[in-house]
Amino acid sequence: MTLSPQALEFAQTLVRMNTVSQNSNLELIHFIRDHLARLGVKSRLTFNDSKTKANLFATLGEGKPAGIILSGHTDTVPWDGQDWSMDPLSALVKDGPEGPSLYGRGSADMKAFIGIAVSHAEQFLNSEAPFAIHLAFSYDEEVGCFGVKELIADLRDANIQPLACIVGEPTSMVPAIAHKGVYRYKCCVRGKEAHSSLTPHSVNAIEMAARVVGRLRDMGEGFEREEPRFEGFDVPFSTTSVGQFHGGIADNVVPRDAEFRYEFRDLPTANAAQMQSEVVAYAKSLEPAMKKVAPAAGFEFETICEIPSFLGSKDDPVTRLAQELTGEQGTTLVAFGTEAGLFKNAGISTVVCGPGSIRQAHQPDEYVSLAQLARCEAFMQGLARTRSIDWPPA
Numbered sequence: 001m002t003l004s005p006q007a008l009e010f011a012q013t014l015v016r017m018n019t020v021s022q023n024s025n026l027e028l029i030h031f032i033r034d035h036l037a038r039l040g041v042k043s044r045l046t047f048n049d050s051k052t053k054a055n056l057f058a059t060l061g062e063g064k065p066a067g068i069i070l071s072g073h074t075d076t077v078p079w080d081g082q083d084w085s086m087d088p089l090s091a092l093v094k095d096g097p098e099g100p101s102l103y104g105r106g107s108a109d110m111k112a113f114i115g116i117a118v119s120h121a122e123q124f125l126n127s128e129a130p131f132a133i134h135l136a137f138s139y140d141e142e143v144g145c146f147g148v149k150e151l152i153a154d155l156r157d158a159n160i161q162p163l164a165c166i167v168g169e170p171t172s173m174v175p176a177i178a179h180k181g182v183y184r185y186k187c188c189v190r191g192k193e194a195h196s197s198l199t200p201h202s203v204n205a206i207e208m209a210a211r212v213v214g215r216l217r218d219m220g221e222g223f224e225r226e227e228p229r230f231e232g233f234d235v236p237f238s239t240t241s242v243g244q245f246h247g248g249i250a251d252n253v254v255p256r257d258a259e260f261r262y263e264f265r266d267l268p269t270a271n272a273a274q275m276q277s278e279v280v281a282y283a284k285s286l287e288p289a290m291k292k293v294a295p296a297a298g299f300e301f302e303t304i305c306e307i308p309s310f311l312g313s314k315d316d317p318v319t320r321l322a323q324e325l326t327g328e329q330g331t332t333l334v335a336f337g338t339e340a341g342l343f344k345n346a347g348i349s350t351v352v353c354g355p356g357s358i359r360q361a362h363q364p365d366e367y368v369s370l371a372q373l374a375r376c377e378a379f380m381q382g383l384a385r386t387r388s389i390d391w392p393p394a
């Protein structure tokens, strides 16, 4: 398996574009839109509120009865403070731990997959496969999967019903059929300040926050003790974690404000919405006593992100297709969140499969080996050559 110069060139071009989540991704989206336009393919763009970022959705093989989505996110994490030995936007090809590799931010996570998919647009267009290929590239995945929700809503509104979805996150080209969800929240606690000698006349925001934090800890220990195991994950039960806690201004002032942020990583068989309801209900149970002292005291919750867990199946036709195209017999689970759960929840059978390893993602000197890219290219070529799929169009 060798990698074609065109596929590598596309991957490099995308890596050279700075699409850190906080920035616009329009340079990249327009580049892909223009490439597809030259092939006569129209792209659907859906924008964020300020129109600085867009999702792109395009269909190669319009009119065919069903379609398979190749999905990727266009944004990357930043590299501030990381110790890189090269420019993260250089898209350098050089020898690495896994042989010749493409270096740069987003090389593994996940611009190479997008570049290689786009570089095969013409083959998909000319393919005699009985299904269309949809390209679905989103913004703001790394900060909470916000873009793809708009993209999926647009498909629903336009009555586009894809059959299946392949999310090209780095799994070393092994089809992945499950991951946990990531649900993050912020809780602001309002109390009432007082001189610390007069605590009965105050509401201590830190202490109230700490009770909820303690509840989160208890829930986490409960999952570890009692939750039915989901074998295959490094941590085979749901977890809770408080990541930040701020509050207080001085030793002798009862704090009026406290704030903490926490997350649930729920098993595909668990229910994060229920976990969050339990936390909110517990906080609400503390409020009457707080409000007796200060009517304005209480808890406020804010959602930071809700990325649902994903549970596919090894028997899903799209999983079997991914196995066939990669030559992999087995499947795997991944520890990170992806957009897969959102596609699955929209009724689209989904698998996660892409080049490179999550171990290189978000790291300094991020890379993906050319051998992995060659496997990804073989995957795309196999997909274009596929003549039948063993499940009927939806």
Ligand SMILES: [Zn+2]
Pocket: 073, 109, 110, 141, 169, 170
């Ligand atoms: Zn990613």
